[in-house]
Amino acid sequence: MRPTDPIKLVADLLDLPIQDKEGRYCGIVDDVELSGSAGKEMRVAALLVGPGAYEGRLPVWCYWFVRKVAGDRIVRINMDKVNQIRSVVQLKCTANEAKLHAVENRARGWIPKGGAL
Amino acid sequence: MNPLEITLGIMTAVGGFVDISELVFAAQAGSIFGYALIWVFAVMTIGIMTFGEMSGRVAAVAHQPVFNLMRHRLGLKLGLVTLFASVVSTLITTAAEIGGVGLVLHYLTGAPYLLMAAVGALVLGASMWILPFKWIERTYGLLGLLMLVFAAALVAIHPPWDQVLGGFVPQIPPGLSEKELLKYGYFAVAITSAVLFPYEAYFYSSGGIEEEWGPKDLPNNRLTTTVGFALGSLLAIAILAISAQLFRPINVGPQIPGSSALEAAIPFGRAGLLAALLGMLIAIAGAAVETCMANAYSVSQFFGWEWGRHRKPWEAPRFTIAWIAFMVLALLIVLTDVDVMSLVEYAIVFSIVVLPLTYLPLMLLARDRNYMGQYVNGRLANGLGWLFFAIVTIAALAAIPLYLLTSGGQA
Numbered sequence: 001m002r003p004t005d006p007i008k009l010v011a012d013l014l015d016l017p018i019q020d021k022e023g024r025y026c027g028i029v030d031d032v033e034l035s036g037s038a039g040k041e042m043r044v045a046a047l048l049v050g051p052g053a054y055e056g057r058l059p060v061w062c063y064w065f066v067r068k069v070a071g072d073r074i075v076r077i078n079m080d081k082v083n084q085i086r087s088v089v090q091l092k093c094t095a096n097e098a099k100l101h102a103v104e105n106r107a108r109g110w111i112p113k114g115g116a117l
Numbered sequence: 118m119n120p121l122e123i124t125l126g127i128m129t130a131v132g133g134f135v136d137i138s139e140l141v142f143a144a145q146a147g148s149i150f151g152y153a154l155i156w157v158f159a160v161m162t163i164g165i166m167t168f169g170e171m172s173g174r175v176a177a178v179a180h181q182p183v184f185n186l187m188r189h190r191l192g193l194k195l196g197l198v199t200l201f202a203s204v205v206s207t208l209i210t211t212a213a214e215i216g217g218v219g220l221v222l223h224y225l226t227g228a229p230y231l232l233m234a235a236v237g238a239l240v241l242g243a244s245m246w247i248l249p250f251k252w253i254e255r256t257y258g259l260l261g262l263l264m265l266v267f268a269a270a271l272v273a274i275h276p277p278w279d280q281v282l283g284g285f286v287p288q289i290p291p292g293l294s295e296k297e298l299l300k301y302g303y304f305a306v307a308i309t310s311a312v313l314f315p316y317e318a319y320f321y322s323s324g325g326i327e328e329e330w331g332p333k334d335l336p337n338n339r340l341t342t343t344v345g346f347a348l349g350s351l352l353a354i355a356i357l358a359i360s361a362q363l364f365r366p367i368n369v370g371p372q373i374p375g376s377s378a379l380e381a382a383i384p385f386g387r388a389g390l391l392a393a394l395l396g397m398l399i400a401i402a403g404a405a406v407e408t409c410m411a412n413a414y415s416v417s418q419f420f421g422w423e424w425g426r427h428r429k430p431w432e433a434p435r436f437t438i439a440w441i442a443f444m445v446l447a448l449l450i451v452l453t454d455v456d457v458m459s460l461v462e463y464a465i466v467f468s469i470v471v472l473p474l475t476y477l478p479l480m481l482l483a484r485d486r487n488y489m490g491q492y493v494n495g496r497l498a499n500g501l502g503w504l505f506f507a508i509v510t511i512a513a514l515a516a517i518p519l520y521l522l523t524s525g526g527q528a
Contacts, residue, residue, distance in 0.1 A: 015188045017421050028188065058194060087180065107438060117248060
């Protein structure tokens, strides 16, 4: 499926894993941003990734807890950065270029490098 | 297909099939009900073959493991509930396995149990750090083949084979009191849970991705899940049958893993005992690693993190932190000195409650032509899948009442 094709939002896009152009996992489609207005064609403008996008999708108490644990950051991925949508959303760029690996990169600093085959 | 790869895959599945819960419940089931619960192992093995094959096929074709697609299918809310429940049940299972490792090391060395549990967890963690996925899977799976000593022991004690074979026929033994009937039901549910543990699907499908399976690997997947799981299940059945033959007549209740090891000591003496203990050690240690990794897979896949042990630990840092955290948490549970057998029972009961939520999305995916194309479920896979989904749902509903009514099979 191409990103310009008609999309059934919930069935085809929401909660799909995202991979960058190198095949690395870099998030989940937590929400989508739509463009357009009443009476006009709606389009998916961007994918929203990060715990901040859970607001509205979870009960208030649950979102409060998620926010305390994971924060409320949201990364916005323009649809022009999406290559194709299958069982994963594949990006045209790397995770770092899309700013999706900030936490992963920070965590990398905590892990000793060595001793593994 | 590479015959060596296929043989190794099957042998790994055999050696990795049995864990502490199967050891404990098989031996107890044999000592209490004779051969009458063999059929539950046999039938549920068809269930794990069905779901194992499906999860491997989904991994090979859609290139996505179970938890990645579970959230997409169940949605965020129900997905989070499933994640939470499966993480808790698998964490308890990891703790039970680490406790089991500690117990077997204690039998082998005489050193204090809790110290041995801590040493065991440290060694397991080191092996997960050092070895890549394929080596982890193969090392524990192949060394676990020492468990074949139980199959040899069964042959050596000359059991009444007609009665053993009769156990494969679904049955409720006649003449049971109401209390015994409830206990029989509890053991049937516990064996169902032990054979169909949810972590097995997570680990197996994630393993398929780790090893970069594609459609060309589907015959290998089918052989591993049918032949490998069937032979592995026969080991558990052998433990049950030996217990029925040796322990039942003298009213011995093998409630700790050490009793199961005696099953090999009786026909083969010291060498048999050593082989059984070492086989159990590796099998339980392998299950500890699998459960720990399964939890890290689940969390990483649910939140879309980098994951996998085909990468170096620092290349998938949050995944690495997750499995280390789960190993430490499981060890802390054991260090509270909670009874290992209680942990096994909690793991069994929690796991069966999660099972329907694990297998429903898998069924939905494997029968979805959009994902699976020509490799979509056929009639047999659909029929068996829904049948076992119904069975695990009934077992999930019955598990907690049966646990309470029978005081965990003790009443």
